[in-house]
Amino acid sequence: MKYQKLLSLTRQAVDTYQMIDEGDHIAVGISGGKDSLTLLCALYGLKRFYPKSFDLTAITVNLGFQNLDLEPIKRICRTLEIPYKIVDTQIARIIFEERRENNPCSLCAKMRKGALNAAIKELGCNKIAYAHHKDDVIETMLLSLLYEGRFYSFPPKTYLDQMDLTVIRPLFFVDEADVIGFWHKYQLPVAKSPCPADGHTRREYSKQLLRQLNLENPGVKNRMFTAILNAELSDWPDRIIPDRH
Template identity: 45%
Template sequence: MVSNGDKIAIGVSGGKDSQLLAIALKELARFLPERLELVAITIDLGFEDFNRDRLLKFYDKLKIDYHIEKTNIAQVVFDVKNEANPCSLCSNMKRGAIHNAARRLGCNKVAFAHHKDDVIETFLMSLIYEGSIRTFAPVTYLDRKDITLIRPMIYCEESLIRSTVESLDLSPIPSTCPVDGNTKRQLIKNLISGLAEENKHIKSNIFGAIKRGDLNGWGS
C-alpha cells in the first residue's frame, strides 16, 4: 500500500475511524524504512456547527500538516437537489473534493479509514438497493486523477477500532449531518446485527465470499 517517497493525504472527518488512521499512519511513518509524508484533509460540507477548532488542535498535536477544504456540498445536496436519500450524492461529491485537494497538494495517494464492517455493509447495500455485486477494494488506482486510494484499516473490525479509540482516550467529533443515524447504511448495519444474533459468523462469511470471488481487486 505504501512505497518510499509517498505523499499521502489522509481523508479525515473527526470521527473515530479517521482519528485512529491518522495516529496509525503517523506511527508507521516513524518506524518504516520508507520515507512517507502525511497530510490530513477535511472536507467542510458547509454545515453551520462544523467544529474546526478541535480538529486543528488534534492534528497540530500529531504534527500532521492539516488542511480544511470549504465546500457547499451540504447546500447542493439538501437544498438545491433536495435529495430524499442524500448519502450517495454527498459521498461522491466529498470524494471528488478530497481527490482534487490531494492532487493540488502534490499527493500521490489518498488514505481512507474504511474498515471491514464498511466493506460488508457496502456490499449488501449494492446488492439490495442497486442489484449489483460490488464494494470498494483495499487499493484502487484512479487513472483520470492519477492517484491511488488506499484503505489501511480494511481488515480491522469496527469493534476493534472502537475499543482502541477508547483505550487511547480519544474524543471523536460527532457528525453534524442531519440524517446521521437514519440512513440506508444504518439500516444495513442493523440488519447485520440482527442476523448475527442467529449466526455469529455472518460477517466473516460475507467477507470471505468477497475475497473468494476476487471482487473489485479482492483476492486470496
C-alpha cells in the same frame, strides 16, 4: 484495542495489498469521526517504523454546516505534527437549501469527493487513505446484493487513472468493534456529524442487518469477509502473503 494491535492489522493490510511505496505523499481523509481519527493514528504510528518512507497530510472537506467544530482535530494534528488542510465548501447549502434533496447522500458524496480530489492534487499527494474498516467492506457487499443484484465490495486499493491518484484503505482488516475500543481507550476527540441525514441511510440499515445476522449466527461476519476475500473480484489487486521470517 491497544495501539500495537492496530498497527499490526494496519501493517498486514498495507503489506498484503502493497498500499504504500517509497516516497508516497498520502492524504488522510478526516471526517472527524472515530474511523478517520483511528486511521490517522494508525498511519502516524506506521510511519515511525515502516521500511518505506512516506509523508502524511490530513484533509477535511467542510460541507458548510455551521455547528461543525474542527478545533479538536486541529489539536490532534498539531500534537502528531501532521499538516492539516480544511477545504471549505457550500455543499450543505446546495443540497439541503437550494436543491432540497430527498436522498442527499449520493450527490453529497460525489460533490465531497470532487472537492477532496481537487485539494489532494493541489497538495501534491499521490495517494488518499480512506478509513473504511472490515465492517464497511461487508456492509457494502450487503448493499450490493440487496440493491444492485451483484456480489461486490470496494477494493482495498484502487488506482484512479483520470486523477492519477491511488485510493488505499489501511483499516481493511480492522473490526469496527476494535475501532470503537481504540477510540474509547485513547479518548480520540471525535467531532459529531451535524448532517441531518446521518444515521438514516441504506448503509445504516445494512449495518444493523449485519449486526443482527451476526448475533443470530455467531461468526457469520467473518465468514462473509472471507467469502469476499476469496471471490476474486475483477478490480481487486492481487493478495501478497507477507513474509514474516
